Amino acid sequence: MLSEYSKDGGGKGEEELEESEMLEVEGLGLYKGKVRIVRSEEAAEEIMLLWGLQQPILSKHNVFVHQSSPQLHIDACGRSLSILQSPSSLGTPGVTGAVMWDSGVVLGKFLEHAVECRKVLLQEKKVVELGSGCGLVGCITALLGADVVLTDLPDRLRLLKKNVVANLYGDVRGSAIVKELTWGDDLDQDLHYPLPDYVLGSDVIYSEQAVMDLLATLLDLCGTHTTVMLAGELRNDAILEYFLEAALKDFIVGCINQEQWHPDYRSQRVVIYIMVKK
Structure with missing residues (x-):
């Protein structure tokens, strides 16, 4: 659902939003920051805007990660996290989640910053992460x-479990479990009941088939109270446009401006979208 965002402090419905000239709203779903709404007929315009403003192909690739390294070290939440990678798997056809991408680092640090700024509340919230890969987020x-x-997929769980055990030790405010999930398949009952407060994903939009399976899973996972946050690498404009066109049929979609990201973890090659079910 849309949070309050009109100039006079009142809320508007989706129909009024589409008729309004104001594209930026205060809050969407459980996120309390500013969001630029992507209108249902503007998927192609959104792509032109992103590629025009951010010019991702002119920006440096993999600023925050080293995919040839067996480990990624990053400070977060008062800890020094060490994330194991599998660089040897990177070139294997069909294998995903073996190494980190900038979008995962950006999303993780965005969440940390958003919690500090009180734009996101995660304490005691149920969160499902899709395509967890190495597990940083x-x-x-x-x-x-x-x-x-x-x-994640069955062949990705061994590395994922290692990273969860290695980094979530001692006094952890929340909890974490690892489960197999193939997008498009029926959900296990513990994923579906209760439905999550948040669904997260980074670098999960990469092929047309993956898009349809991803959206099928999102529709199954999301209730009207669920907030989806997806961070992605801007590498294929056609696939992103395909995703937005399909997602806008069932979700209100907004883009989170980089000014609201962690100040030290911003990239012109990354975008963060927030979605709530219509």
């Missing part, structure tokens, strides 16, 4: 107080 989310279910 899920680990940070658990350290911020959420009860997190990190999910």
